Amino acid sequence: MTESASPALASSMAIEDAAVLFRKAQRVVVLTGAGISTPSGIPDFRSEGSGLWSRDEPMEVASLNTFRTAPERFFNWFQPLAGQIFNAQPNAAHFALAEFENSGHLQTIITQNIDALHQKAGSKHVVEMHGTLRTVSCTNCFKQFESAPFLQPYIEAGKIPQCLSCNGILKPDVILFGEQLPQAAWVEAQRAAQRCDLMLVAGSSLEVLPVAGLPMQALDRGAHLIILNNTPTYLNVRADVVIMDDVAATLPEIAKRVLHG
Numbered sequence: 001m002t003e004s005a006s007p008a009l010a011s012s013m014a015i016e017d018a019a020v021l022f023r024k025a026q027r028v029v030v031l032t033g034a035g036i037s038t039p040s041g042i043p044d045f046r047s048e049g050s051g052l053w054s055r056d057e058p059m060e061v062a063s064l065n066t067f068r069t070a071p072e073r074f075f076n077w078f079q080p081l082a083g084q085i086f087n088a089q090p091n092a093a094h095f096a097l098a099e100f101e102n103s104g105h106l107q108t109i110i111t112q113n114i115d116a117l118h119q120k121a122g123s124k125h126v127v128e129m130h131g132t133l134r135t136v137s138c139t140n141c142f143k144q145f146e147s148a149p150f151l152q153p154y155i156e157a158g159k160i161p162q163c164l165s166c167n168g169i170l171k172p173d174v175i176l177f178g179e180q181l182p183q184a185a186w187v188e189a190q191r192a193a194q195r196c197d198l199m200l201v202a203g204s205s206l207e208v209l210p211v212a213g214l215p216m217q218a219l220d221r222g223a224h225l226i227i228l229n230n231t232p233t234y235l236n237v238r239a240d241v242v243i244m245d246d247v248a249a250t251l252p253e254i255a256k257r258v259l260h261g
């Protein structure tokens with residue numbers, strides 16, 4: 001790239017470079033974070049300035065400890081976010097990844113998101129590192145339910161979800177601060193990272209451990225790395241291609257070149 005290249009041209013060259021890596025790859029793993037869902041209207045509650053951070057300290061209120069000791073505080077804080085997530089629709093980036101998977105260009109999506117937008121877009125093999133809002137589990141008898149019938153009255157009227165069998169409080173199956181990552185998902189994510197020959201990071205700033213370490217595991221096994229994110233990450237220096245732009249704009253462009261020439 002020369003210094004006189006315009007930003008648009010530089011970005012277009014990077015998109016072509018990413019498409020070339022996709023065409024050559026045999027085993028592709030994609031790691032997605034909050035940035036892929038912000039174009040769908042879901043705020044990144046972990047980042048400052050999202051509004052949710054300033055109202056309450058999420059690491060405190062969205063912690064397992066708060067949920068156990070004062071669940072109504074958690075449910076109060078989570079109510080607007082739950083509404084945004086529940087009503088969100090996948091965007092062009094989610095659909096591009098589903099298209100990659102359905103055409104055999106992508107094996108596994110590892111996501112830090114709890115919004116199930118990948119599944120709504122048609123992706124099938126999704127490893128959810130931080131759990132999901134699609135189901136809730138009883139904190140008393142551990143029975144699991146589809147969350148939709150409970151979320152509606154909670155989102156609209158603040159009704160705390162309660163178990164149909166024992167009246168215990170239902171906890172969304174999302175991983176709270178202070179809670180262990182789901183072991184099976186973590187094992188599967190590491191295996192996928194170590195076996196891939198191309199990892200694409202889409203909309204993650206790679207700040208939340210241990211998931212942020214997965215691209216490093218891929219690099220250590222000789223995989224190529226593409227990073228699409230609107231802010232820098234600690235691995236930009238080691239990536240083959242870096243595109244610092246809106247993932248909902250760039251990912252469909254890459255898919256178009258790979259899938260439709």
Ligand SMILES: [Zn+2]
Pocket residue numbers: 138139140141142143163164165166167168
């Ligand atoms: Zn119960």
